[in-house]
Amino acid sequence: MSDVDINAADSPLRQRILRQRATLHNMLIDPMHRVAKRCAKVWDDKPALDHLLMESLPKVPYVTYLYALDTKGKQVSANASVDGLILEDYGRDRADRPYMKHLSKRKDMTLSEAYISLRAQRPSVTAIQRVYLNDQLIGYLGGDFDLRGLPITKELYSEPSRWRQIKGDPAIRGHVFQQCRIQSRLDDHIDMILPVLEELVMENGVFHLKIHFSSSRATIWLLDDPYRYQLLEYDDLADADVCLAFPHRDYPKEAVVPQEQIRPILDTFKHLRYADDTIYLRAGSINIFNGIVGLNFSCDGSHYIPVDEFLARDSEFWDGIA
Known part of the structure; x- marks a missing residue:
């Protein structure tokens, strides 16, 4: 289940947002976990890690970028995207980004709240998956998602009938x-x-x-x-x-x-x-x-x-x- 309790929502619109996030969270748990396990095996080999991230893009639904971070939030890979590797993002410090500041202590994967991306300047969400090797945390797998590319729930939001x-x-x-x-x-x-x-x-x-x-x-x-x-x-x-x-x-x-x-x-x-x-x-x-x-x-x-x-x-x- 998602980190968010849908029943805690205080409006129909907020409930719909939470259902969207819960659906996306559940959709990503398995693929992000699988990619993280594969990344752990080549974690210290940057060319192999970059190649693996590129290979993994089709396996993570709707993802825009995949990248690897060390335990302090510094990027140890390039950004993998559908247009190829973005090499200049290697070494980028993401520790202060909103998705790194609010990692769940209970879950291996955290789906962030929406934020404005630095590159595209558009609303985005990020999934952060813990990466383990021999039961030791060695870093994080990050996946960025442009809200424009995400599926929407089928039901149409309507204004609640209340004053x-x-x-x-x-x-x-x-x-x-x-x-x-x-x-x-x-x-x-x-x-x-x-x-x-x-x-x-x-x-x-x-x-x-x-x-x-x-x-x-x-x-x-x-x-x-x-x-x-x-x-x-x-x-x-x-x-x-x-x-x-x-x-x-x-x-x-x-x-x-x-x-x-x-x-x-x-x-x-x-x-x-x-x-x-x-x-x-x-x-x-x-x-x-x-x-x-x-x-x-x-x-x-x-x-x-x-x-x-x-x-x-x-x-x-x-x-x-x-």
Whole structure:
């Protein structure tokens, strides 16, 4: 098993990261152990050690570099890579690298946390395998892995269905009671603009909508072009003809948010915008596929809350707002 206890994770995303590391750890235990045993037999013969490391590359899944270190973390081989030996790495001192500073005392092989590699400047992980000869530790076998080259777990990470509150910039929070909401152009025509935005979601394929009340604009993501957002400025929002700019699309059957909840969500945004002149809504967003409402307030605090909880005035969220 991996050094990491998956049950100790505190979020679904962190659990997925730990499962990835546990899978990779278990995948590498046997091949790293086998290569280390072979290296021990030629440890003091650098040309033979370099040759063996090159031969071993295909035997270690997804590895980018293999190399040998003495007991103090100094490299006693070249780097073996798919492009050949990197001779200049011989003699390199790796003792201060993150993967050497946190070696497990219980395991013969330690898989590091992700770090930024010096050579490629990309997120990487390293497996360090102890090398023994006649039951004596003679050094370490290192294997570097570029995160881009690693397999990923099949399940797709999704946002957890729970209310999350994130504090914002302390500089803004510290002066929140010295500010007051200023009426924006969007505020002046909110009862005309919200129905336009509702129409875009209901009839024109907008699946993610973010309304920036204070700056009188909105950003939208469309089913027909999900990889790019489009910016609608005040003049666009104030003109109902903007709906003609986008083709009709049936409301997606896969949507988590029912059609009849779109307008109540927008009306609740309006309520939070006007409820208090000091703590007021600056921006609100809705994604119909993950069912999460995003809120950003004048204190720079943010909330991410499931739609049903957002619309239920007796929920924990509204207890905190009241």
